[in-house]
């Protein structure tokens with residue numbers, strides 16, 4: 518009885534290109550299957566999804582977009598910031614609020630060391646243009662809204678708190694009020710909201726609006742979590758609370 522010896526390794530090496538060809542053919546078949554006319558073809562991905570096409574022709578808007586390139590390394594190209602709250606979402610914030618903050622950062626009245634060199638590099642015109650550009654950015658789709666505690670009681674407590682104690686300045690849907698200097702809060706990262714509320718209640722911070730500080734000092738740790746949970750879930754654009 519003869520034992521069949523396993524194929525010599527060099528036989529596999531010789532077969533490898535064939536296997537690769539077969540794999541390619543399978544992929545091509547798959548691609549054709551996906552192209553079947555009864556399936557709606559996927560729209561081509563926009564080259565620059567966060568660019569509002571209608572504004573791209575406006576030269577001032579282009580100045581803002583160019584100035585924002587240095588900001589994008591931290592705030593990300595879509596202005597979405599970081600979900601852990603270390604870097605705020607900027608996209609959609611009111612231009613007047615951004616303008617005021619950037620000037621305060623630039624002049625040193627507001628102390629955010631990470632931001633200083635970048636704010637300082639901006640001329641007056643660039644501050645205005647970058648503020649307008651950021652305000653024009655749509656809600657970043659990448660950012661998960663609705664972080665923070667998921668339990669209904671916390672969301673409800675946050676909703677009550679926001680309606681009774683915050684809406685007078687920040688608006689009933691957290692949309693902000695530039696005339697009062699109150700930033701837009703809906704869809705902001707939970708971690709950022711809680712951190713800012715905590716910072717603003719600390720007596721050492723000289724760079725906080727006194728009206729906001731008067732509120733911040735009255736909030737308990739649970740209040741901050743509840744407000745942050747609710748506000749981070751508010752989708753300012755869709756006008757609804759995400760699940």
Ligand code: HEC
Nearest residue numbers: 587588590591603604605615618627629631632635636647
């Ligand atoms: C090196 C990283 C980095 C770069 C680059 C950067 N930022 Fe920031 N930015 C931060 C961080 C971190 C914070 C949050 C600071 C905090 O919450 O204390 C912040 C906060 C902000 C805020 C809110 C400030 C406030 O008053 O709380 C604005 C507005 C802002 N950045 C705009 C910009 C713009 C416009 C640019 C580009 C010109 C830019 N940032 C570039 C890191 C950066």
Ligand code: HEC
Nearest residue numbers: 682683686697698699700710713724725726728729732744
């Ligand atoms: C009397 C008006 C007023 C009320 C009421 C008020 N705020 Fe504010 N809030 C402000 C102003 C003005 C600022 C801007 C502070 C600054 O830039 O120093 C602010 C800033 C904030 C910020 C910081 C946002 C950022 O981007 O840095 C948070 C968070 C916040 N408010 C949450 C709340 C919550 C939650 C409530 C209700 C419990 C509330 N505010 C009630 C006026 C108000």
